[in-house]
Amino acid sequence: xxxxxxxxxxxxxxxxxxxxxxxxxxxxxxxxxxxxxxxxxxxxxxxxxxxxxxxxxxxxxxxxxxxxxxxxxxxxxxxxxxxxxxxxxxxxxxxxxxxxxxxxxxxxxxxxxxxxxxxxxxxxxxxxxxxxxxxxxxxxxxxxxxxxxxxxxxxxxxxxxxxxxxxxxxxxxxxxxxxxxxxxxxxxxxxxxxxxxxxxxxxxxxxxxxxxxxxxxxxxxxxxxxxxxxxxxxxxxxxxxxxxxxxxxxxxxxxxxxxxxxxxxxxxxxxxxxxxxxxxxxxxx
Numbered sequence: 001x002x003x004x005x006x007x008x009x010x011x012x013x014x015x016x017x018x019x020x021x022x023x024x025x026x027x028x029x030x031x032x033x034x035x036x037x038x039x040x041x042x043x044x045x046x047x048x049x050x051x052x053x054x055x056x057x058x059x060x061x062x063x064x065x066x067x068x069x070x071x072x073x074x075x076x077x078x079x080x081x082x083x084x085x086x087x088x089x090x091x092x093x094x095x096x097x098x099x100x101x102x103x104x105x106x107x108x109x110x111x112x113x114x115x116x117x118x119x120x121x122x123x124x125x126x127x128x129x130x131x132x133x134x135x136x137x138x139x140x141x142x143x144x145x146x147x148x149x150x151x152x153x154x155x156x157x158x159x160x161x162x163x164x165x166x167x168x169x170x171x172x173x174x175x176x177x178x179x180x181x182x183x184x185x186x187x188x189x190x191x192x193x194x195x196x197x198x199x200x201x202x203x204x205x206x207x208x209x210x211x212x213x214x215x216x217x218x219x220x221x222x223x224x225x226x227x228x229x230x231x232x233x234x235x236x237x238x239x240x241x242x243x244x245x246x247x248x249x250x251x252x253x254x255x256x257x258x259x260x261x262x263x264x265x266x267x268x269x270x271x272x273x274x275x276x277x278x279x280x281x282x283x284x285x
Contacts, residue, residue, distance in 0.1 A: 057092070061093065242266065
């Protein structure tokens with residue numbers, strides 16, 4: 001019995017150590033407000049320990065919004081904020097919906113807060129706020145987004161007069177990461193050129209924002225001599241990087257590949273694991 005107890009204690013300690021390695025240290029976000037183009041934006045800030053200066057990331061929520069009904073940050077956004085802060089990045093997540101008095105937009109076809117306009121302006125407002133902070137390296141602020149926020153990311157780094165006009169003051173974004181964006185509209189226009197290195201991460205089986213149009217977008221960028229990479233995970237669907245979300249069929253969605261309003265979403269463990277390793281390495285270059 002004594003030997004069994006000792007072995008159990010050792011195995012328990014080993015498992016606890018492995019879990020500590022895989023789980024980021026919890027970093028409570030700071031609630032802040034910052035000036036936007038048409039509203040005062042609410043945002044949450046995940047900040048590493050110490051004075052900095054740190055590289056930073058503007059992170060843009062998807063069509064479901066940044067906050068849950070109970071006021072907490074959504075699990076996927078919280079998970080990434082904590083992970084990146086634990087690896088030395090300051091992460092600012094602006095809320096594009098609450099300050100404009102709109103709720104989740106996944107079921108809304110007539111959206112008044114658009115990736116190409118208001119949300120793009122929010123991304124640059126967040127970048128400028130970070131660049132004004134003493135704990136941030138102004139030239140090392142990157143952009144990252146999910147789904148609707150990923151589409152915003154593509155617009156915000158597009159090499160065009162409209163996107164450059166939205167920048168305002170300060171250095172441009174250093175790099176950009178887009179998780180499962182809707183690429184169809186941008187790809188259809190042709191000639192997409194990102195101003196900064198771009199990484200797109202998607203599920204090969206995504207039937208909400210399908211991968212093929214994003215492949216065309218990356219081909220356009222490469223043809224123009226720009227740096228763009230697409231990684232598509234076999235078997236993965238929308239929201240593949242969410243922590244512990246079972247794969248379910250979402251219904252009543254405004255835009256899906258089949259136009260039926262139905263699409264699958266949920267965690268793909270292999271894709272999530274790869275993204276957790278790949279994204280910080282890409283941002284740190």
